[in-house]
Amino acid sequence: MSQPQMIFVNLPVKDLDAAKAFWEKLGYSFNPQFTDDTAACLVFSDTIFAMLLTEAKFKEFTSKKIADTARTAQGIFALSADSRERVDELVDGALAGGATEPRPAMEYGFMYGRTFEDLDHHLWEVVWMDPAAARQG
Template identity: 50%
Template structure:
């Protein structure tokens, strides 16, 4: 049995969040979506549960942070190419997201960050398959030898 990941986010505007994530290419699972929550289907194993702040608070006794000013977690999702990273950022920016920091280009890895309209952070990255397999130091050494 494969492990599924359910990431819970709070939102101040559930409809806005649903529009944002569908603009990124996600689907909404209507069986687990109501006025308190939306089940955002990233793929067959990854789901984002976007919850109203009030509903989110029923799952914890801890303070719910304001993601626009504080960070609790940052998710990183891989893409198949640099172009795919840029494409999903363009879609997210057009749907009301923001890019909180400049592109990070390390040669073997290319990444960009995207904050959703509530400030929840998503990272999108492409890593060269050789670097992913051998590690960045071996990859960079090989690149230097080829130069």
């Protein structure tokens, strides 16, 4: 039997220490095995990680120009939450840590979500969905 597939999202950050402090305030941790002064492995779950890389380190992996995420969206990274309350807790915590909320909450009855921009303007969407309603379609 094969192991579950993992995902490592690589994101450039301007200030690695500030980015780490931001995520730690939200209750997340970093894998020290893959963290140094140029990179930090942010742990969302056993299979989901974000590699926060200094811009210099990020440039080692691509010849492309780093997106100016203050002006352009490079992607929206969605995280699930256990409840509506957890969505609000995470986003409110992000806002308290210096994030911004670029749009109103999404309310669909069976699904609730909010979006925030982190310190480097990466877009994160935190979403709760009622599992019973999702199964019913």
